Amino acid sequence: MFGLRRSGCVLAILLGTATPVLAQQPAAAGHIKTSSGAAYIVRNNATIAARPGTAIFETDALRTGADGTVGITLKDDTRLSLGPDSEVRLERYMYAPGEGGFAMVLKFARGVAAYVSGRMAKLAPDAIRLETPSAIVGVRGTTVAIRVEQ
């Protein structure tokens, strides 16, 4: 009886700790589709090689070296690509049309990048912000190229 109650307790603790982890498991925001040369994902201060097929999550940054390029496609069909010596961070990303949840903030830190808008630009254009250190770009369904000079 006592043992049963105790194992019930252990189970409850296990469930209690396991469920939030499952609930917080973030869904991928998109995937690497193209890459060449030195191309990385920077996630929690760790650097991961950006190979085609690798998942991208909110708060990840993309970084390229002198010979690197990388291209990603996000869940709403937004496409983003970086030229050499560049860095762009996916600061914020939410695409949940069923619940009406939309957000996208891309931070262009340095170098050159191209952005092609996806479905979010049609469904909720005001939810999209392309940020550079000196300016913020709002988009209405379009293609934009950005260079941040150093």
Added chain:
Amino acid sequence: MKQRSSALLVAIAVVLTGGCATRHVRKAAEPPRPVPPALIVLLPDPESGTTGRIRVSSPLGVVDLSVPRTATRVTGDARPGAVTPMSEADVQRVFGAALAALPPAPRHFTLQFRFESDTLTAESTALVPEILSAVKALPVPEVVVVGHTDTMGERKANVALGLKRAKSVREILATAGLPRSTIEVTSHGEGDLLVKTPDKTPEPRNRRVEITVR
């Protein structure tokens, strides 16, 4: 005793304010870090060739761009620069490597069902081989099947209904030869209407499943 403690207070105050003052002086002596300028260029869509609009804002002003291959340069200490044309050669010189790294455009297919049934219409059945060849053309394909509903019923129930439709399409694609594990199913319920309608409106064209291959 009382005098000594007040003297101590004064001493502490002097040290504190003195410390503050030095910190201020040091900060003012540092040259302000310049904000990196940005060159922002509006381009035509790589596939359709159409051009949208962008609004570029800085703390000191706003500028709108709507003509393809025009640009503005924004520095940290002025209004966004005048909108000037940028030649295709200059676009390629500055952005060529980034533009060449853009992934292929996602492709979309819309499947419709026979009225009150799980069976696709003849036109939709004919699309299935085309979907398969679009998947095979990509190096790292993703297949996303999204169910949609019209605005009849509750929002939440429609998310569930859309998911049911998406899952039946996954079965059709799996039977046709796509590995089930590569097919992601989801539902937008009534949140992404093909034909805009008010709430509680029956609309067959909104009862659909969209497939994205990217």
